[in-house]
Amino acid sequence: MIPASHQANDFIQKNAVTSGVINAIINGVIGWLMFRGKETIPLTVDTISAHEKTVFSTGVMTAFMLSLILGTIAFFTFGKKAKDFSVPFPELLNRPFLFFGVRTILFYSLFAFGTVTLFALFLQKFLGTIPVTPLVGAIILGIIAGIASWFINAAVMKAMLRHE
Template sequence: MVPASHHVYDFIQKNALISGVINGVINGVIGWFMFRAKEALPLTVDTISAHEKTVFSTGVMTAFMLSLILGTIAFFTFSKKAKTFPVPFPELLDRPFFFFGVRTILFYSLFAFGTAALVALFLQKFLGTILVTPLIGAILLGIIAGIASWFINAAVMKAMLRPE
């Protein structure tokens, strides 16, 4: 297998980083509007059946849903753009969305979901319930969304260049 050029991987990292920053800011602002009415809110709580909104209960679902949406967008936009790059196996870019694209996007979206959920679980287990201000909650939600956006974009684009 011949690796793709550095130009392709630079393009992937640049687009993934831009997506991460933009989505981090947008979701941080959305988080501010969701959390601003509260005096303090917990990062996590000790029970899964709690009806209280926490930073990570919002962040975990944001990471998952954002990964599904952005992964689909990345699949279609990168398959068109990458055809102009010198890739060793251009036929890899012609793989169908059903089932290669769906499987790839779902795999990495579930990975993002699980990672965010595990971070929340370990925070709760080792640090307990931590109350934060709405501003800190919004910043953390933006960070979660930014990392998820960066990850899904880079992962899907790189997966499209790898043979199965």
């Protein structure tokens, strides 16, 4: 595997971090607006069929949906921008959205979904139900969204420069 140029790598890292910070703030505010009317909100609960809103039930879907949306945006914007960079194999940027892009985005989106789900599962298993204030819940939701946004942007852009 030939590494991406420094210019492309810097662009990937800058965009991924910027996306992560912006989405952490936006989703933290959205979390605050969702949770603010409650005295406490649980991080997780012990049953999958519970209809109670938790921080991680919101965070899991946020991570998955953000990954799908931002992965698609990253695929199209990076494909155009990277043509200006000196990349080892520029023909890799011309791969079609169907099936390469969809497969790549779905793979990393499901990875983000599974990672947040497993974290919540282990948190519940070993620590039980932890009630938090709406502010703490909003901060945790923002962190989940920020990490998911950073991850999907970096992963999709790097995947576009790799041979299959």
